[in-house]
Amino acid sequence: MNIIVDTSVWSLTLRRNNPNREVQRLLTRFIEENRVLVPGIIKQELLSGIRQPPQFAALVEQLDYFPQLLATNDDHTLAAKFFNECQNAGIQGSHIDFLIVAHAVNHAAAILTTDKDFESYRKIITFDLTLLAL
Numbered sequence: 001m002n003i004i005v006d007t008s009v010w011s012l013t014l015r016r017n018n019p020n021r022e023v024q025r026l027l028t029r030f031i032e033e034n035r036v037l038v039p040g041i042i043k044q045e046l047l048s049g050i051r052q053p054p055q056f057a058a059l060v061e062q063l064d065y066f067p068q069l070l071a072t073n074d075d076h077t078l079a080a081k082f083f084n085e086c087q088n089a090g091i092q093g094s095h096i097d098f099l100i101v102a103h104a105v106n107h108a109a110a111i112l113t114t115d116k117d118f119e120s121y122r123k124i125i126t127f128d129l130t131l132l133a134l
Contacts, residue, residue, distance in 0.1 A: 001128065003035045004069075004104050006113035007045040009132065014046070014059075023132065030112075031066075039069040039103045041096055069103050078102040082125050091120045101127055 005027060012020040013027050030036050043063050050056040071079075079095065079102040086093055094117075101121055104111050110128035111118060118129050 001035070002037050002107065002109040003030050003130075004037050004039060004100060004107075004109050004111050005030070005042070006100065006111060006115060006118075007042050008114040009112050010042070010046055012114070012134070020134070023134075026112075026132075036066050037069050037103075037107065037109055038063055038066040039100060040071060041099055043068065045096070069107060071099060071103070072106075075099060075102045075106055078106065082121070086121055086124050089124050091124060093117055093121055097121070101125060104128065 009023060009027065013024045027036075046063065047056060047059060050059060076099070079098040082101055083093065083095065083098045086098075097115070097117060098121075100111060101118070103109070104127045105125070110130055112130045112132065114132045114134055116131065119131060121127075122129060
């Protein structure tokens, strides 16, 4: 099964000062197995806030290695449906999170994250999730 690596996990592995080595090993395994997918919205989140142009360019080059998931009309529609269903059940979430979930559902991929909000969404939405407890 393919894996959508959430921004929270990438951030743990890309830190210049003190990356999480255990998470790096896990991510390396998924990369070597060609299982990692990168939604455009996660790429945007990872690149946002990088102030140094050489660092920005290096990360763009690294992220371009992975298959990119560009949101389709179906992805946006499903994300809105998930948002509404969760909201009706009293579960709040961000539009970005629901787009990531829609990508996972539409591409039969699991989500790898440290964000516990995704556990709440699974009370309403069926999708594969690996939550890293750190």
